[in-house]
Amino acid sequence: MTDVRPITDAELPDWIRALNTGFLRPPTVTDQAVADRRTATADSRTSGAFDAGRCVATFRSFPQELTAVGGTPVPADAISNVSVVATHRRRGLLTRLMSEDLTAAKERGDVVATLIAAEYRIYGRYGFGPATTMTEWTIDVPRAGLDPRRPVPADGGRIDLADGEEVRKIGPELHERLRLAQPGAVSRDEHWWAANTGLLRLYDSSWTEPFYAVYRSADGAVEGLVSYEADDKWSDAKQPLNTASVNWLIAVTPAAERALWHYLCSIDWITRVKTGWRAPDDLVPLYLPDPRAARITTQADWLWVRVLDVVRALQARTYGAAGTLVLEVVDRAGPAGGRFLLDATPDGASCTPTTRGADLTLDVAELATLWLGDESAERLAALGRLREERAGAAREADALLRTSGRPWCPDMF
Structure with missing residues (x-):
């Protein structure tokens, strides 16, 4: 045994x-x-x-x-x-x-359990559902149309290079500002910062020190930070063909994000920029004069969520409209199953167990997929992964649950 x-x-x-x-x-x-x-x-x-x-x-x-x-x-x-x-x-x-x-x-x-799924087919049977998506773009820098002679940034801010020690000092507070404003983001502890700046080496791998760049606004506030690496590739005609690969980029203002992407695309010898894992509705392609210069090279499910407490999960989030729904949540493993009345308004929500007839029946994994607002109940119904017990209930669920911006988890863990 x-x-x-x-x-x-x-x-x-x-x-x-x-x-x-x-x-x-x-x-x-x-x-x-x-x-x-x-x-x-x-x-x-x-x-x-x-x-x-x-x-x-x-x-x-x-x-x-x-x-x-x-x-x-x-x-x-x-x-x-x-x-x-x-x-x-x-x-x-x-x-x-x-x-x-x-x-x-x-x-x-x-309230929930989380993971990044290496394989898609494993975790659904444990009640997990894909709750965010990530996208990576590869930017063809010469085609992007950015003027490398224009000051970077052009808004009175500045970009400075940093080392791992400085990143460990300024990064945690900056990330807290980002993650508390970004649905789907997760906390980073001191071990994350240590492992991602070379202080901890967990997999017997050799550490290659990346470059770090910090964006500071005109008043000196830290508003953006990027970690990136570069290869060393040249053509037979002695022309540079180097790629800058972003490990992670966090920015709490559009000005900071725009400035960091412009900076990466203006580095001498860099002809391609790989953006790393971004939100699927990230603005990075639209920062470029020619958005077609950014082509999607990876797009896939990312953060998976398993709801453990339906009441607290549904009461924790906000809603864009007012409405009520009765959800029959099926959980074969037991901890989150039941029938729940969601009474939501833009000012707050309550969720309580109920004996009223269900409007929607869904597996706990599908609830996780809907909870962060990235998926559509009507799409799940069309796929047979959610059942309408009352006509129109899926559309009402979308009006309550879907969000204008897509959730995003910047982290691998």
Whole structure:
């Protein structure tokens, strides 16, 4: 019988080896990787499955906040580092690890669970639904039409280069401003900043120091920050063909965002800019005189959400219209099922269990897909993933739940 349980400190090297194996990374484990992983997982819930004393599956969750529509953060159970080695697939190990974690999250009072799904078909059976989408563009800089001679920025602000130490000082406060205004964004703890500026190295990989650029407004306030790397590619005719690849870019004003993209497209020798993971309705193509210079190179589901507490989830967000809906939520795993009356107005909402007849019947995974406002109830009904019990209820749900801007999660975790 395979043993599923939290790991001990002595088992951490074996756990890392199993994680690396599951993600097809070299199965070597260095002392530095163990020390850094120990620091990063100090506040997390780290579990594994063990067969004859050997770790064969990994699972980790940690505290997180997720921003709901309207800007209210809700407590979330963030799930990461999920792997099962090839010799032990299809034995129910992930189901056991997931069930124990979600039960504990519900008992703690978490409103939702979150994850980034490596594979689409796995997590729906645990009640998760895709709640945000990410898009990456590749910008053909010569075609974009930006004038490289124009001052960058042109609004009285300035852009300065920075190092990792400065980013760790100014980045957290800037990100807090962004994530509290962006539905779908999640909190970043100090370990995120350490791992993304080279202070922690969790996967035995060599660290390449990126470039960092900071945008400051005319009054000196930090309003934007970007991390990027560049390759070294030249044509046979000795012409530069270099690509700048954005690791992440956060900006809290349109002026800051515009200035940072213009800066990236004005760097000498850079002929392409890969934008990294952006919101699908990001303005970056429209900042360019020729938006066709930005072509979509990746577009896919991103943040997946699992609702654990329907009442608190629906009461946490805001609504663009007034209306009432009775939702029959089907949750085969148990913690979020039931029938709920949503009474919403632009000034607030209440959600209570009810015995009234349902207007819509949907799986808890579909509720997660609707909750952040990115999907349409009418589309789900057309796909057979949601059932109207009252004609017109799906359209009414869209009027309540959909948002003018699309949710976005900037982070991988």
